[in-house]
Every structure is written in C-alpha cells, then in structure tokens.
Amino acid sequence: MAFFNHLARRSFAQSAAMANAIKNVTVIGSGLMGSGIAQVAAQTGHNVTMVDIDPVAVEKAQKRIGASIARVAKKKFGEGDDAAKFMNESMSHLKTSTDAVASVESADLVVEAIVENLKVKKELFSKLDGAAPAHTIFASNTSSIPIAKIAEATSRLDRFGGLHFFNPVPVMKLLEVVRIPETSDGTYEAMKGWGKAMGKVTVECKDTPGFIVNRLLVPYMFEAVRLVERGEASPRDVDTAMKLGAGHPMGPFELMDYVGLDTGKFIIDGWHADYPDEEIFKPSPMLEKLVADGKLGVKSGEGFYSYKK
Ligand SMILES: CCCCCCCCCCCCCC(=O)CC(=O)SCCNC(=O)CCNC(=O)[C@H](O)C(C)(C)COP(=O)(O)OP(=O)(O)OC[C@H]1O[C@@H](n2cnc3c(N)ncnc32)[C@H](O)[C@@H]1OP(=O)(O)O
C-alpha cells in the first residue's frame, strides 16, 4: 500500500510541479470567453497575453475586463486600497496583441477561444505549432468541436487537450478538462493543476460531443426553441417557467442571448453536419433569421430579447 501511496504522492507532486511550470499563458480570442479566461489568469498571477485578429475586439475586451475586475474586487475587498491594489496588480499581468505568432514565443500554455469554426481553429493551431516552444501545451475552449479534430492540425498531440470554461468565466466555477488518446499523463495533470490554480473545480472529460455540460445543456436549449417554434409557449414564459420551476438562474432564451446566438448557430450547424439524421439538430428557422438579421443576443444588443438601453 505504501508503494501506491508513494506513486499517488509523486503523481500529485508531478502535476503540481507541471502546473506551477505554467506561468506564461497566451489566450487567443478576446471575445466573451477569451477576455474572461485572460482576466482570471491575470487575477491569479499568471503572465497573460490576450490576442485577437480584430484590434477593436481587443479594445472592447480591455473595457469588459476592467468592468469585470472591478466587480470581482468589490466582491472580494469592498471599496478602498485593497480593491485598487487587486485591480492594478491583475491588470499589470495582462498584455494584449494582434500578433498570434509572436505572442506564443515564450508561452507555457496557449488557450484558444476564437470563433467556433473547425477550419479557422485548425489554421490557427497549425500556424502556432511552428512558433511555440516544444514544451508549450495547446488547449481549445471549444463548446462542441472534437478536440481530436482540432489537434490533428499540429505535431504535438501529446501536449494537446481541451480546457472548456463556462460563461461568465470570472463567476462560473467549473472547468471541463478534456483529453484525447494521445494527451500525455503529464500534460493532462498539468492542465488539471492549472485549472485549480485558476480557482476552478475541474472535471475529467473524454473527447465526446459536448463533453459533459453541453451534451445535456444543448439538447435542452434546442428543445426550448422547438417548443416556441411549435407555438406552445412564448420565450418569456419558457424562461420564467425554468427559473421558477427548475431553479435555473437564467431561462434558456436568456442564456442563449447571453452565450451568443452566433455561437449557438455554429454549434447546431456542426452537430447537424455530424449527425444529419438527428431531428433535434436540424436548423432552427427562428435562430437562422435572428442570426441573419445580426441579432446575436447581448453582444449585439438584441437577440430573442432587446438589450438596448
Ligand atoms: C434549435 C436551435 C437552438 C439553438 C440554440 C443552441 C444554443 C447552444 C448554446 C450552447 C452553449 C455554449 C456555451 C458553452 O460552451 C458553455 C457555457 O458557458 S453554458 C453557460 C453557463 N453559464 C450559465 O449558465 C450562466 C447562468 N447565469 C448565471 O449564473 C447568472 O445569471 C449570472 C452569474 C450570469 C448573473 O447573476 P445574476 O444574479 O443574475 O446577476 P448579477 O449581475 O447580480 O451577478 C451575480 C454575481 O455575479 C457577479 N458577476 C456577474 N457577472 C460577472 C462578470 N461578468 N464578472 C464578474 N463578476 C460577475 C456579480 O458581481 C454578482 O456578485 P455579487 O456578489 O452579487 O456582487
């Protein structure tokens, strides 16, 4: 028994050491999720470079992070010097860039949170694979795309995994840590250890569609839209019913607006392509029209609901 305890202690020590080795974190994508991941990494003392292809998105992200850190600081320290110190220290750990290749030169970990599109994600990782140091771990924050399909664009399958955060990242405690068959034990332990260093509760996931939460959440959200499309209830009543009847903090339509209808469409289109006979994944006329009209939810000021001030 002592031998196995020794092994367990050594494995824990190894993962702690590997997680501690993750100091320089590059986050690619400064949207809803990338900005949240970058913020929490900066708040927890990592050296963070947040990258986006769109300089305007970087600027918006910095404003979003500033406002969010202020809420976190107020919640942790109230008003006053400690709150200001926390905010200043966190922001001092955060750099921004629009040059993805340069941003990974000294990265220990790269977390990708760009558009939910397999081709674009593969193009990005293929480009970064030749620029990042050999030891750098690559991870995707994808909601629905198989990690293995993304990883095949690189030569570092043993140092590739999924780190699936939840929105809003500064608040949601869960982190799904996904491995592909080639992910080394050291990489997996380092990703789980880093998740804990980020203040998250990690769960272990295999590379299956939607991992754990989205495998259950997305069909539920799909059914909510179908129910409204069949004229059986209004979005507002469905949301009220799920908040008061099931204790959810947000109803499905509020949540879809919150996560972004463009991301929702990317997910449903991807799963419909992969599972063409699954009725539930067939395109939604309601969602198609909203996205075609640029109504993407909170991020655009209107989705199922209007958010214009
Ligand atoms: C047929 C077609 C169908 C197509 C549809 C398909 C859709 C598929 C979508 C799939 C989803 C993909 C997404 C994904 O991969 C995984 C996810 O992320 S799923 C989403 C998970 N998140 C949730 O479920 C969020 C649920 N909502 C909440 O928890 C709360 O509403 C929320 C915390 C967002 C807000 O809380 P609330 O009480 O309502 O308001 P407050 O503003 O008071 O906030 C409470 C508390 O939290 C702090 N806080 C809130 N936001 C932030 C922030 N951004 N930064 C920092 N802090 C924040 C705030 O300070 C409050 O703290 P106090 O102590 O009260 O001050």
Ligand SMILES: NC(=O)C1=CN([C@@H]2O[C@H](COP(=O)(O)OP(=O)(O)OC[C@H]3O[C@@H](n4cnc5c(N)ncnc54)[C@H](O)[C@@H]3O)[C@@H](O)[C@H]2O)C=CC1
């Ligand atoms: N929105 C949500 O609630 C959640 C989303 N996710 C996943 O996170 C990823 C990002 O989602 P969001 O943050 O919501 O999207 P978003 O649309 O808010 O942000 C995506 C960002 O990526 C940038 N981008 C696109 N292509 C790029 C490239 N080649 N290089 C650099 N930057 C690029 C865009 O300019 C944009 O700022 C997706 O894979 C999504 O499935 C995961 C969990 C929750």
